[in-house]
Amino acid sequence: MTWTRGSAGRTVGAMLRPPDEAGTPTTFGGSVVRFHGAERMLHWGIAALFGICMLTAAALYFDPFAALVGRRATVKTLHVYAGLAIPAVLVGMGIGRWGRPFRADAGRLNRWTKHDSRWLRRLGRDPFVPQGKFNAGQKLNASFTAGAIVLIVATGVVMRWFDPFPLWVRTGSTFVHDWTAFALLFTIAGHISYAFRDPDALRSMVNGTISREWAARHASLWRLPSEDDNSRT
Amino acid sequence: MLSECSNVKRPVIEVPSLQPAGSVPWETMQTVAEEQVVPDEVEAAGTQVGRRVILSMLGLGALGLLAGPRLQDAFASSVSSDFASLLPSGGRFRIYTVVGFLPERSKDAYRLTVTGMVERPLELNYEALTKMAPTSITADFQCVTGWRVPDVPWVGVRLADILDAAGVQPGGAALRFTSFDGVYTESLTMEQARRKDVIVAYSMEGGDISSPHGGPVRLYVAPMYGYKSIKWLDGIEVTAAVEPGYWELRGYDVDAWVGGSNRRSDAPTA
Numbered sequence: 001m002t003w004t005r006g007s008a009g010r011t012v013g014a015m016l017r018p019p020d021e022a023g024t025p026t027t028f029g030g031s032v033v034r035f036h037g038a039e040r041m042l043h044w045g046i047a048a049l050f051g052i053c054m055l056t057a058a059a060l061y062f063d064p065f066a067a068l069v070g071r072r073a074t075v076k077t078l079h080v081y082a083g084l085a086i087p088a089v090l091v092g093m094g095i096g097r098w099g100r101p102f103r104a105d106a107g108r109l110n111r112w113t114k115h116d117s118r119w120l121r122r123l124g125r126d127p128f129v130p131q132g133k134f135n136a137g138q139k140l141n142a143s144f145t146a147g148a149i150v151l152i153v154a155t156g157v158v159m160r161w162f163d164p165f166p167l168w169v170r171t172g173s174t175f176v177h178d179w180t181a182f183a184l185l186f187t188i189a190g191h192i193s194y195a196f197r198d199p200d201a202l203r204s205m206v207n208g209t210i211s212r213e214w215a216a217r218h219a220s221l222w223r224l225p226s227e228d229d230n231s232r233t
Numbered sequence: 234m235l236s237e238c239s240n241v242k243r244p245v246i247e248v249p250s251l252q253p254a255g256s257v258p259w260e261t262m263q264t265v266a267e268e269q270v271v272p273d274e275v276e277a278a279g280t281q282v283g284r285r286v287i288l289s290m291l292g293l294g295a296l297g298l299l300a301g302p303r304l305q306d307a308f309a310s311s312v313s314s315d316f317a318s319l320l321p322s323g324g325r326f327r328i329y330t331v332v333g334f335l336p337e338r339s340k341d342a343y344r345l346t347v348t349g350m351v352e353r354p355l356e357l358n359y360e361a362l363t364k365m366a367p368t369s370i371t372a373d374f375q376c377v378t379g380w381r382v383p384d385v386p387w388v389g390v391r392l393a394d395i396l397d398a399a400g401v402q403p404g405g406a407a408l409r410f411t412s413f414d415g416v417y418t419e420s421l422t423m424e425q426a427r428r429k430d431v432i433v434a435y436s437m438e439g440g441d442i443s444s445p446h447g448g449p450v451r452l453y454v455a456p457m458y459g460y461k462s463i464k465w466l467d468g469i470e471v472t473a474a475v476e477p478g479y480w481e482l483r484g485y486d487v488d489a490w491v492g493g494s495n496r497r498s499d500a501p502t503a
Binding site: 109110148173 | 279280281282283284286287289290291294297298299300301302304326327328329330331332333334335378379445483496497498499
């Protein structure tokens with residue numbers, strides 16, 4: 001994978017500023033901000049934490065891995081706090097002024113239009129169904145992931161701080177926790193595979209911008225921010 | 234998960250992309266785009282399907298909480314154990330170790346020491362253990378984290394017999410167990426240790442105890458949660474009082490009766 005512009009070497013402050021338009025390689029028409037700094041930090045922060053959760057889960061759960069890694073007390077602690085950090089990052093990066101672009105995107109992901117239903121019926125294969133900034137698949141994925149995070153964190157808290165809960169709640173929580181995480185593993189794998197199929201979109205999660213050409217092609221209903229107004233996305 | 238952008242290969246707007254890069258002014262692009270443009274804001278009028286999805290999932294989660302235990306059992310009994318071992322389910326052993334490696338010791342190298350407040354400190358090898366009177370127990374194995382393996386057959390030597398062989402001094406009221414993993418410890422009161430269903434086990438499920446299961450020799454305390462049945466047992470020390478073991482120092486109950494401790498209500502295993 002070659003990156004035209006990577007995040008490597010950039011400071012956190014630079015990440016938080018909207019990316020500059022100059023120097024972004026695009027075909028014509030320039031580029032637009034698809035994801036602001038705080039959104040990208042949120043995305044990669046959660047990606048890293050999710051990775052830790054899945055690796056530690058494997059070490060707690062799958063016998064060959066469990067025997068290989070051992071250190072049950074440490075792995076357990078790491079798993080619990082990496083998991084709790086996910087909603088913390090979501091809230092921390094979603095509040096305040098810097099959270100505005102994320103809240104705007106969350107609003108877009110929440111809303112379903114007639115185009116989305118059409119898109120879903122054709123499973124995205126009909127190029128004449130216009131889409132907003134996010135397509136119907138992305139909207140469903142986002143909602144599923146959000147719901148899964150709530151379920152997994154809530155049941156995980158029951159599993160870790162089990163004392164006040166009756167046994168059936170603890171057993172039920174383990175069941176919900178395991179199966180939701182199992183399902184999430186597949187949707188995340190799908191998410192990553194789709195990202196690699198569209199390197200431009202993936203790159204925009206790294207450097208923030210995407211060409212206007214891409215936007216017109218894949219997100220024609222997205223009201224693009226104008227050149228001089230990067231604050232709204 | 235359906236698509237990052239699935240019409241990648243079938244672009245909506247072919248016209249601008251066929252032009253040499255930079256030769257089409259932005260205004261042209263915009264015109265093409267505007268033909269089908271309904272502004273972004275229409276989305277604000279859309280139904281809140283995202284919220285519905287999330288709420289439905291919470292509902293499903295609540296159902297799963299209620300039905301989970303029953304579904305889990307039905308699932309475990311309906312699929313092959315090989316397949317089940319890859320999926321979240323109960324009814325099988327899970328391998329827990331508190332150190333960063335899998336402790337291993339051959340039967341030949343194995344030694345069990347009995348020390349502390351005893352008349353005759355002992356060092357027993359594997360052969361010496363297997364020559365003592367054997368006791369067989371078949372019982373469920375219940376872990377405090379929730380999983381339970383039904384009807385596991387164990388063979389071993391009664392802990393009481395080993396204590397009698399060493400001769401407990403007056404004042405010896407408890408036992409401290411050590412593991413050759415170098416870290417894990419456990420404890421029992423003398424009264425608990427002398428129960429008939431507490432054995433130093435050298436066989437499980439009809440064969441040797443494998444290393445992941447704590448072999449070649451482990452403790453098996455039938456009426457208590459799994460953490461009392463210390464794996465890779467290599468030392469028994471008779472003490473004057475109970476010294477809490479590894480998980481007991483981390484919050485688990487010292488008296489770990491199945492169904493009567495750790496705020497759990499599992500069916501007793503013995």
